[in-house]
Amino acid sequence: MLDLAISVGQTQTPEAVLFWVLAPLTVAAALGMLLVKKAVHSAILMASVMVNLAVFYIAQDALFLGIVQIVVYTGAVMMLFLFILMLVGVDSSDSLTETIPGLRPIAIVAAVGFGGLMVSLIGRATLGRNAIGLDAANSLGNVEGIAQLLFSKYVWPFEVVSALLITAALGAMVLAHHQSIQMRPTQRQLSTQRFRGKSLANAAGLPAPGVFARHNAVDVPALLPDGTPAANSINATLQARGDMLNSGTFELGKVDTSKGEEK
Amino acid sequence: MNSLVLLMLLPIIGSIAVAATPRTKEVLSKQLALATTVIVAIATLAMAMNFQRDNVDLQFVEKYSWIPTFGINFSVGVDGLALVLILMSTILAPIVVLSGWNEAHGGRWSVKTFYILILVLETMMIGVFAATDVFLFYVIFEAMLIPVYLLIGGYGTGERSAAAVKFLIYSLFGGLLMLASIIALYVMSGAQGGHTFDLQALSQLEMSSTTQNFLFLGFFIAFAIKAPLWPLHTWLPDAAASATPGTSVLLLGVLDKVGTFGMIRYCLTLFPEASKTFTPLIMVLAVISIVYGAILAIGQKDLKRLIAFTSISHFGFITMGIFAMTSQGHSGATLYMFNHGFSTAALFIVGGWMIARRGSSTIADFGGLQRITPVMAWSFFLAGMSSLALPGLSSFVSEFLVLVGTFTRYPVHAVIATFGIVLAALYILIPVQKALHGPTAPGNEELRDLNIREKVAIAPVMAMIIALGFYPSPLLNVINPASAHVIAQMGFTDPAPTNGDK
Amino acid sequence: MDAANYLYLSALLFTIGAVGVVVRRNAIVVFMCVELMLNAANLAFVTFSRINGDLNGQVVAFFTMVVAACEVVVGLAIIVTIYRSRRSASVDDASLLKR
């Protein structure tokens, strides 16, 4: 284990401080990711893990990667995640109860086993020499060093990866592209559907939210003449996400018709 | 023309020609197939004329390098045993084509596919008997399953898919064991003078008795499945009941002979010591097969299943003759293979015609055929008589040789096996009585007798059955030296007459 | 300070990520956990790069990032597609592999 000890540079102590401060935070954030209910919170915690890792990269003389980590990962990828989260439902929260029997114990046992074995393996690993440090490699500067490798030794993988990136972008477009399976109904057909359907209930169009209600927000259902809320006045997506307020709470008290009659 | 390879190529060429015919011209494809098989049969006969009877070495040997990396050669050659079986296969092929002129209709695929499969199968039938390279043998042994599987599954009746799968899995299982043994032989040959699959070279290998026993079992189980030996027989009745008659003829007449052929050619040659070790067990299994097959045949209600069970009984006789290790038993077994091919072919072919006309294979549905369709009934009767080994018909000579040969060394086995001849009378005469005799069963009044094509197809079989019963010498003269050679190689001599130990 | 500590951290993060993949049902969270595992691997690469004193590890980590980006793009597109047809982002709902 001692072989791995780093005796490079003078940044030993500050780095240790940095590590021992950030590492627990990172682990805590990662664990938090597992444990929080809301996906958004997970995303935030993930972002924090990534930033921490970026710091670790920089601390390990990987300046370029650290920056890329922040720009690409934390900046772009995590934003993509959040974007999709919003699309799918930013507030939706997982229930953390397990539905597949026995999966969680298996996961925990495997995790303990895997982690424990990994750690003990690393602990027993010997390199046979001292760690070298990147001072020599980074003598021209980290970015230049990487660039030199990337455009000489790794130029072919680099090109391949770029092709992969383009393909992935195309693939995402293809996947996200909505393919209509049937002809979009014409206005005439829609009209026929509306008036010749089973009932004429919706012939005049769905009620708009907020009509007769106490609020006129989009998530407040319209009230029907008898005071009951009309659930179908609210966008289905809001309902699916659970973002709609409970329509029952908007129900007016029983309208006293007799009194009204008197007035 | 004395080239086995050319002989093997002929059916392939024929199958290509058949494949080239338009799908609509079914008759043309049939005629092409018939012409090919007839040519092959004539070519084989011509080859057989040039066979030197007293030479026990392999003849017509040809050897081409195939996969040099592994020392695999495409090498062929025949001795008396293989020659007789090739002769049987190639003579049966045109008879099958001609007798089953219409049996490809109503299959899953086209008519010409049927004949392509038959012709490809014929090539393999020649190859499997001619191969002298163990790897080549194995490849053909397994590849033969494909056309048969397709023939059963594609053109059969009833539960044809299930039967075909059962047949395939059974055979593949055996083939797998054999493959393991072959690989082991190959590996061992590497340690003893270079990797090879050559049969001659492999038979010189030295190995411990335990190794020999295991490898022997690998081969033997494969062959015991092929030549259904009790208790590995249950695939046969299903397959035979579902296949078309022509397929059944090739299946029981030729393919199953690969099992008994393999026992002689591979089990005995490669593992003489292990063969001796297992002989007591195999003899018991053979005797059980004889009696068991016969009793089960008696109990069958379906004509095709009945014939299948009679064959199990007959294969018991063949196996018994092989492992009795006397020249009579051995020659008898080889002759039995040949004769069984024809008598079973006759039973299946005529039975198939009966079934096709009546539309049912249940024996009880027939009745009184002797008066409605005398020629067909007589053909069936004669085939049945051959199957029960009536003296004067071909099977008698072979069956009696097997029994006599076995008796000199294993009297108890032979005595029990002889009870099989009484059972044989029952299993043949019961269907004969139910199907051919008795009052005309309803629905049978209008059945047609055999037409010219069918008569032409069955006549050579009948002629063969009768002629070889009275004059088996031409075949025995070819078989005897080969059998004697094997017996001598195994280190056996015929038991001398004891005079009752006086 | 011992560079091995980074490796321990990497192992730990990887394990946490793996558990997350198994335990969480929301496809997006699962994806984030996969990212976490990739990042853990990257950390190990960077650390090894430092220990070995050459930049190959960092280059590989760079490639990993690119591939991870690709994966995220395609993966999220798939999630969106599934969500569109099933109105759910739970990986358990997409259990059609069964039959």
Added chain:
Amino acid sequence: MTTSNSLVYLIALPLLGATILLLAGRRADKWGHILGTLMPASSFAVGLYQLSLMLGRSAEERPVGQKLFEWISVGSFKVDAGLLLDQLSICFVLLITGVGTLIHIYSISYMSHDKDRRRFFAYLNLFIAAMLLLVLGDSYLNLYVGWEGVGLASYLLIGFWNQKPAYATASKKAFVMNRVGDMGLSFAIMIAFATVGTVSFAGIKEQVDQTSTGALTAIGIMLLVAAAGKSAQFPLQAWLGDAMAGPTPVSALIHAATMVTAGVYLITRSNFIFDAAPTAQLLVVIVGAITLLFGALIGTAKDDIKKALAASTMSQIGYMTLAAGLGPVGYAFAIMHLLTHGFFKAGMFLGAGSVMHGMNDQVNMRKYGALRKFMPITFVTFGLGYLAILGVPPFAGFYSKDMIIETAFNAGGIKGILLGSATLLGAGITAFYMSRVMILTFTGTKRWDEDAHPHESPWLMWLPMAILAIGSVSSGFLLSRGDALVNWLHPLFDHHEEHKHHLLQPIVVSGLALTMVAIGVAIAFFKYSRQEVAAIAPENVSVLTKIARQDLMQDRFNEAVFMRPGQQLTQVLVKTDEAVIDGTVRAVGQLAMSSSSLLRGVQSGFVRSYAALIFVGAALLIAGIWVVVQ
């Protein structure tokens, strides 16, 4: 041994006839019966020619042989297709072809209304060929071919009218029981080859001295089994009665005159074996004695005229078997009785056929009566046969049967007394049941069915009957005059002239026999002639009669001991094969299916469980590395 090239024609001619008639089909319907009759007739001519040649040679040179070709030759097992005609076989050749020809002639008329007459003649020719092969073969294996050949012909002829299920069953029964006997012959041949090393008559005879008694006894017993099967001897006798399902000429030729006597031929032919195996010989005698009484008893209760005659045949062959079992002294008498029996029994069967012909194929004797006036020729020929079988001097049976009875008494000791008594008793019972047949059929009152119009048969039918009747009258006298047959056959048998103590003088034996016969006739006369005979068999009869009517329970016994257990075994095995053996195979398949469906549970379709599995796998992999680098 002299060789002759013409022996093969004896067999080839009828075989050719059968082949032509079978292959020609309906085209031969018009002339088939003529060809069918010419073939055995020409065989008979060849036989006579051979006899004449034989007579011209000295006794030692009389046997002639012909090697046709090498039949089977494997290792030391060498069998030629060879023929042997000696003093014994010429008797049979002439009997077979002679009686055969007569019966062919008879059949022309008898079967004239049957549209399958050609086929009938084909079968008959086939039978003649096979039977000739049986008696001409020079080795047991050649004999075996003929042996099974006659079985086949018998099967075909019994089942000639196989459209009736009962007849078809009868033919099958005959074949199967014969096969049991054939199995005995197979065993005998196998034992002979294993011990002596050859299967030819000459070869075995040469080595008898060097062969142990045990082996010879085994061969002998197996030959006896074979003979019992073919000759309907106890315990394989049950098929003969049912074999009467065949047309009557068949019963006359095959089941009276020739085929059923093949067992006697086999035993006499194998004299060198039996002479050296006393145990086997004793068994032969016992079987013969049991059968002669067994058959006689059955004969007393049968109302079916053919079955009564069949029972009588069984009994008479019992006499022959007994005689053959008595060793060198008996062989010639067995053959003599065989020949005389061939005449009178064939004649009586033809007579029965003639009666049936006139009575609309009625076989029940209780429906006959008073036929004497309507069928005078039949009555006379049948009556001559009747006198012959009774053993009334000077008819044929007197000479042959008395010889057997006398030899039986002279067998010595208690054995001789027992055997002699059995034969005497048999003679008495024979007299009783044959008189019964005579009385019921030809005398008394008419008990006919209403549509019966009895008439004498055409000349084609009565001529053979008449010729056979002449034989029944004269053959005994001719054959025994100056011990002609005994001397003729003498060179074949090791006749050690031992002048044994004669228990009874011949004249005493004849007297006793005639007394027994007279008693039998008298009982029959009082029982059936003096009392009214019921047209329908009375049911209130003694248990013994009931048992006798059921053939002494032979079928019941076979059914209970062999058939039903056999059927049950078959059923059980069929089910076992399905359930256990194929079941095991299917179970293996099921195991694969169920284990796969078990494993399929792991493939839940949930991505997360796959991920968990991968994770576990990774952990295990790490664990593996951990262990390796330990």
